[in-house]
Amino acid sequence: MYNFGYSEEGRVGSLRDLHIWLRIFRYGSGHRLGLVLAVLLSLVVTGATLGLPHLMQMGIDGFIMNTHLPAVQRIAGLGRIAVVYGILVGLVFLAGFFQVVVLETIGQWIMHAMRRDLYAHMLDLDLAFFNNQAVGRLVTRLTNDIQNMHEMFTSVMVTLFNDFLRLAGILVILFLMNVRLALVMSVFVPLAALITVVFSRLARERFRAIRR
Numbered sequence: 001m002y003n004f005g006y007s008e009e010g011r012v013g014s015l016r017d018l019h020i021w022l023r024i025f026r027y028g029s030g031h032r033l034g035l036v037l038a039v040l041l042s043l044v045v046t047g048a049t050l051g052l053p054h055l056m057q058m059g060i061d062g063f064i065m066n067t068h069l070p071a072v073q074r075i076a077g078l079g080r081i082a083v084v085y086g087i088l089v090g091l092v093f094l095a096g097f098f099q100v101v102v103l104e105t106i107g108q109w110i111m112h113a114m115r116r117d118l119y120a121h122m123l124d125l126d127l128a129f130f131n132n133q134a135v136g137r138l139v140t141r142l143t144n145d146i147q148n149m150h151e152m153f154t155s156v157m158v159t160l161f162n163d164f165l166r167l168a169g170i171l172v173i174l175f176l177m178n179v180r181l182a183l184v185m186s187v188f189v190p191l192a193a194l195i196t197v198v199f200s201r202l203a204r205e206r207f208r209a210i211r212r
Helices: 018-064 071-123 127-131 135-142 144-177 179-186 188-211
Strands: none
Touching (some): 018 071, 018 144, 179 188
């Protein structure tokens, strides 16, 4: 029986299929300025977040534990560090907030374009296609699946990108501070990546099984 190009979970393409990803990211190509702004905000969030532990180190080692300085100078130094710390916390909050706003706006436009294209495609299908498909399944494709794509653009990919930047920054700082400690910590990176890949594959298979 001809399926008019429609496929279910058991016959979908692989996540390693470059053609699928190119079709997905085509919807984001019209929002390059917003995506660049989101990346810049992500860099700000990552840099400010990584700077917070360094400020704590400066406060503890340079003023709290440094008994050679006068008490007045130690308190003044801690006050300056506290001010900078507060500025960085506020910067993380503001940059993160505007990043969410920008990505949510882009995600809504992408979701609108996907639903518009999918609905237009369904209108062009032959009536025989609708005789062989459940209405609820088609509605799910127009609503829930597009919503999942929206979450991928606005949440999943952003989280992965931010975590990658943060991990890369932590490793760079570790190598600058202590090469031996950095090498020890780097051993766990491939292990964590392997666990992530295995878990994502198992979760994807279970998700498809539940939907069937």
